[in-house]
Amino acid sequence: MSSNGIRDRVAIVGMGCTRFGERWDKGVDDLLIDAAIEAVDSAGVTLDDIDAYWLGTMSSGVSGITLSKPLKIDYKPVSRVENFCATGSEAFRNACYAVASGAYDLAMAIGAEKLKDSGYSGLTGVRPVGDGTDAALSSPAAFSFVAPSYAERYGVDPDELKQVMSRIAWKNHRNGAVNPRAQFRKEVSMETITRSPLVAGDLGVFDCSGVSDGSAAAIICRAEDAHRYTDHPLYVKALSFVAGPGGGSIDPDYDYTTFPEVVRSAEDAYRQAGVTDPRASLAMAEVHDCFTPTELVLMEDLGFSERGLGWKDVLAGTFDRDGELPVNPDGGLKSFGHPIGASGLRMLFECWLQLRHEAPAERQIASIGEGRTLGLTHNLGGAPGECVSFVSIVGPEPSA
Amino acid sequence: MTTGIVSWGVYLPYWRLQRGAIAASLGGPAGRGTRSVASYDEDTTTMGVEATRRAVASLGGPVPEDLFFSTTAPAYLDKTNAAAIHGAVELPVWAGAYDMLGSVRSAVGALRSARAVAGDHRSVAVLSDLRTGLAGGAEERDSGDGAAALVFGGSGDAIVAEWVAHAGTTEEFLDRWRTPGESDSKVWEERFGQEVYVPLVQQAWAEALKSAGVVATDVDHVAVVGLHARSVGAVRGTLGVRPEAVRADRSTTVGNLGSAEPGVALADLLEVAPSGALIALVVVADGADVVLLRTTEALPVAREARHRAGLEDVAGLAASGRDDLPYARFLTWRGELRREPPRRPDPERPGAPATWRSAAWKGGFEATDCRSCGFRHLPPARVCLRCRTIDEMDRVRLADIGGTVATFTVDRLAFSMSPPVVGAVVDFDGGGRYRCEMTDVDPDAVAVGTRVEMTFRRLNTAKGVHNYFWKARPVGGRRDADDHEGEGR
Numbered sequence: 001m002s003s004n005g006i007r008d009r010v011a012i013v014g015m016g017c018t019r020f021g022e023r024w025d026k027g028v029d030d031l032l033i034d035a036a037i038e039a040v041d042s043a044g045v046t047l048d049d050i051d052a053y054w055l056g057t058m059s060s061g062v063s064g065i066t067l068s069k070p071l072k073i074d075y076k077p078v079s080r081v082e083n084f085c086a087t088g089s090e091a092f093r094n095a096c097y098a099v100a101s102g103a104y105d106l107a108m109a110i111g112a113e114k115l116k117d118s119g120y121s122g123l124t125g126v127r128p129v130g131d132g133t134d135a136a137l138s139s140p141a142a143f144s145f146v147a148p149s150y151a152e153r154y155g156v157d158p159d160e161l162k163q164v165m166s167r168i169a170w171k172n173h174r175n176g177a178v179n180p181r182a183q184f185r186k187e188v189s190m191e192t193i194t195r196s197p198l199v200a201g202d203l204g205v206f207d208c209s210g211v212s213d214g215s216a217a218a219i220i221c222r223a224e225d226a227h228r229y230t231d232h233p234l235y236v237k238a239l240s241f242v243a244g245p246g247g248g249s250i251d252p253d254y255d256y257t258t259f260p261e262v263v264r265s266a267e268d269a270y271r272q273a274g275v276t277d278p279r280a281s282l283a284m285a286e287v288h289d290c291f292t293p294t295e296l297v298l299m300e301d302l303g304f305s306e307r308g309l310g311w312k313d314v315l316a317g318t319f320d321r322d323g324e325l326p327v328n329p330d331g332g333l334k335s336f337g338h339p340i341g342a343s344g345l346r347m348l349f350e351c352w353l354q355l356r357h358e359a360p361a362e363r364q365i366a367s368i369g370e371g372r373t374l375g376l377t378h379n380l381g382g383a384p385g386e387c388v389s390f391v392s393i394v395g396p397e398p399s400a
Numbered sequence: 401m402t403t404g405i406v407s408w409g410v411y412l413p414y415w416r417l418q419r420g421a422i423a424a425s426l427g428g429p430a431g432r433g434t435r436s437v438a439s440y441d442e443d444t445t446t447m448g449v450e451a452t453r454r455a456v457a458s459l460g461g462p463v464p465e466d467l468f469f470s471t472t473a474p475a476y477l478d479k480t481n482a483a484a485i486h487g488a489v490e491l492p493v494w495a496g497a498y499d500m501l502g503s504v505r506s507a508v509g510a511l512r513s514a515r516a517v518a519g520d521h522r523s524v525a526v527l528s529d530l531r532t533g534l535a536g537g538a539e540e541r542d543s544g545d546g547a548a549a550l551v552f553g554g555s556g557d558a559i560v561a562e563w564v565a566h567a568g569t570t571e572e573f574l575d576r577w578r579t580p581g582e583s584d585s586k587v588w589e590e591r592f593g594q595e596v597y598v599p600l601v602q603q604a605w606a607e608a609l610k611s612a613g614v615v616a617t618d619v620d621h622v623a624v625v626g627l628h629a630r631s632v633g634a635v636r637g638t639l640g641v642r643p644e645a646v647r648a649d650r651s652t653t654v655g656n657l658g659s660a661e662p663g664v665a666l667a668d669l670l671e672v673a674p675s676g677a678l679i680a681l682v683v684v685a686d687g688a689d690v691v692l693l694r695t696t697e698a699l700p701v702a703r704e705a706r707h708r709a710g711l712e713d714v715a716g717l718a719a720s721g722r723d724d725l726p727y728a729r730f731l732t733w734r735g736e737l738r739r740e741p742p743r744r745p746d747p748e749r750p751g752a753p754a755t756w757r758s759a760a761w762k763g764g765f766e767a768t769d770c771r772s773c774g775f776r777h778l779p780p781a782r783v784c785l786r787c788r789t790i791d792e793m794d795r796v797r798l799a800d801i802g803g804t805v806a807t808f809t810v811d812r813l814a815f816s817m818s819p820p821v822v823g824a825v826v827d828f829d830g831g832g833r834y835r836c837e838m839t840d841v842d843p844d845a846v847a848v849g850t851r852v853e854m855t856f857r858r859l860n861t862a863k864g865v866h867n868y869f870w871k872a873r874p875v876g877g878r879r880d881a882d883d884h885e886g887e888g889r
Contacts, residue, residue, distance in 0.1 A: 120745055121744060124745050127748060130751060131757070131758040132748075132750030132867040132869065133758065136815070136837065136859065137814055137821065137835070140811070140813055141823050142823075145809055149807060199813050200812060200813055201811075250776075250778055250833050251785060252827055
């Protein structure tokens with residue numbers, strides 16, 4: 001029993017990402033076409049060259065026809081996948097495995113979500129018919145258990161923790177302000193964030209990610225073929241995905257200060273990639289900042305900070321765009337919103353830009369250097385105590 | 401065969417509406433006192449469950465094997481509401497459950513039916529009402545919501561009040577009426593009703609006394625109930641009992657509870673009468689009913705057991721409650737004020753097969769305990785979270801077990817008829833943790849460590865299907881962690 005990984009066996013050779021936002025002007029077909037064309041263009045190939053597709057969407061379509069019909073794909077395999085908020089990453093993971101297996105030469109992973117067409121606020125989803133006993137708590141409420149538990153466990157003053165949360169939102173908005181693909185492109189002051197109306201528990205409006213439409217895509221080939229398409233491929237170092245037993249909400253030992261699923265998937269990914277000190281090895285990380293306390297806990301679960309000290313690193317600016325380990329340099333879910341199927345691939349797109357030095361100068365990270373070349377993406381789907389977690393690690397150089 | 405009452409339970413909702421709040425909104429003279437108000441997540445079925453739970457809480461021995469449910473405000477028609485109560489208190493599958501719906505007099509029918517079948521097994525009459533009326537009217541102002549349950553048994557059982565006699569009179573006339581589908585009743589001029597009612601009551605009263613071989617002055621305590629306030633008041637003076645024998649009603653605190661009132665009045669009599677006392681219930685509703693009971697030596701014993709179980713008496717319940725309910729919220733809860741819904745999808749209706757399969761969980765709030773490691777699962781699980789043992793579980797009912805808030809949140813986003821929603825992670829005494837919604841709660845008063853009990857509520861109604869499940873509500877106050885041992889019920 002093991003998770004062997006496929007370190008350096010496949011590479012990303014092209015990517016595309018639409019502008020995220022309230023895209024009243026674009027249907028899901030349009031978003032998929034835009035991301036797919038940008039991706040194949042960036043790899044210097046055409047859709048005819050793609051052998052197989054993996055489409056991630058939670059609720060904007062079912063079956064591969066959601067993609068094959070708008071793109072007029074000629075009788076190729078298209079798999080539609082869904083895995084909560086990790087849906088886009090799940091499409092990527094499966095496309096990577098297909099190429100690594102030798103079954104296909106060139107695959108596309110693409111994700112899209114059209115959340116704003118529902119006419120409702122927030123996320124909507126179709127649930128199977130049940131017995132009606134699921135608690136009706138909102139997503140922010142489910143995550144709002146985290147902050148007070150963290151404050152209690154580590155003896156952090158709640159007001160200070162609120163500042164930590166606000167600083168995470170402030171950082172991500174600051175990063176998004178200079179990213180033309182982001183939904184929200186304005187810096188937001190600490191004071192505005194801290195004083196924003198409460199949504200659930202201590203979470204204010206600005207502690208929550210937005211709701212948007214968007215799409216992103218990646219072209220994957222075997223590593224040895226990568227230079228046929230680009231001089232600067234990104235090699236896939238690790239892909240880890242776990243679904244937990246979902247016992248947190250009934251386990252008296254669970255205290256909401258960690259996401260065990262994230263810890264497990266991070267350990268697995270680091271082992272696959274041969275990473276022993278993530279804080280020293282990673283040049284950047286794109287993490288699932290659905291709510292500000294989530295990002296705080298992720299810093300510890302992903303091994304960037306010591307347990308109970310993540311809040312100090314946040315305040316010290318460690319994860320700022322110009323800090324030691326930039327986290328969400330593109331602006332994160334906070335600035336992009338969270339079109340479920342697209343988010344994981346949007347995170348990879350930022351790695352694609354930053355690690356290949358293609359980000360515009362005003363937001364290119366400076367943390368890339370000797371021994372620090374890797375990028376990490378992370379998704380969490382579900383709620384504390386009952387979630388799925390995905391971690392990938394990519395880098396511009398194959399291992400020696 | 402001797403039959404009689406062996407136990408009783410009363411449920412009055414948490415909320416009170418100040419009658420002055422109605423006048424403050426609509427003008428007119430301010431009424432005195434308060435009325436009880438079923439919360440937005442309560443109906444006559446949920447209140448019936450709560451009353452029944454209280455009736456069986458301190459009762460040893462077998463559970464009732466017949467249940468008669470009476471209300472004027474059924475949650476469903478064409479579907480037996482009593483079955484939901486049967487499920488929530490987990491009566492055995494062979495126990496009958498019957499609705500007697502429509503008018504206050506049905507409550508007497510439920511009491512008499514429960515008594516009639518009691519003997520070799522116990523039975524229970526559950527009387528519940530949720531009183532509505534047009535805004536600003538007397539019905540709205542003077543009524544209240546609540547429920548009572550009375551368990552009957554036969555000889556050999558610990559009867560606290562023996563059924564001595566019943567007499568009744570019936571006459572067809574127009575006192576109050578409502579066609580199905582309407583939310584408010586119409587009443588004829590009260591003076592006419594009094595003309596008809598008083599002789600009917602006198603006839604039934606005389607017949608009951610005669611049947612019991614007693615005279616009016618032998619009656620130690622009597623309660624006269626009915627929605628026809630003028631007749632009820634007039635009758636009290638014509639019974640010939642000692643003036644101090646007439647029990648006061650609860651009109652200034654909870655209001656007239658309609659079909660629940662006979663049950664609450666009986667409970668009140670059982671809580672004040674000494675053993676060996678003759679107590680009488682007079683119900684004025686489309687005729688008259690008189691019930692005479694004699695209390696036994698078992699009554700003080702039962703009262704002591706109820707006290708130990710933490711059950712408050714009717715007087716205490718009536719005097720408690722939270723009386724700052726805004727009138728606009730009351731109107732919203734009763735559907736009289738149509739409010740803008742949130743921009744969110746309507747709740748899904750629960751599926752009948754899924755609901756049936758999970759009856760022990762949804763109705764009985766049963767968890768499963770792993771036989772191998774003891775870990776407790778809510779909802780019931782087949783595979784143990786801790787040790788992964790498969791299908792080695794014992795079922796355990798947690799509905800009647802207290803708990804402590806481990807953590808909580810105030811959810812201002814989730815839809816509620818009474819925002820904000822308070823969500824809590826509850827640790828149950830003796831083990832088990834569950835995340836659920838709180839109700840009857842002041843968001844500013846809840847804290848880690850708040851003690852809670854489970855209460856049966858209606859989460860929502862979708863496509864005409866009422867979604868019943870359990871919520872947590874605060875009890876008492878805070879309890880420190882080291883007090884936990886030995887207090888689990």
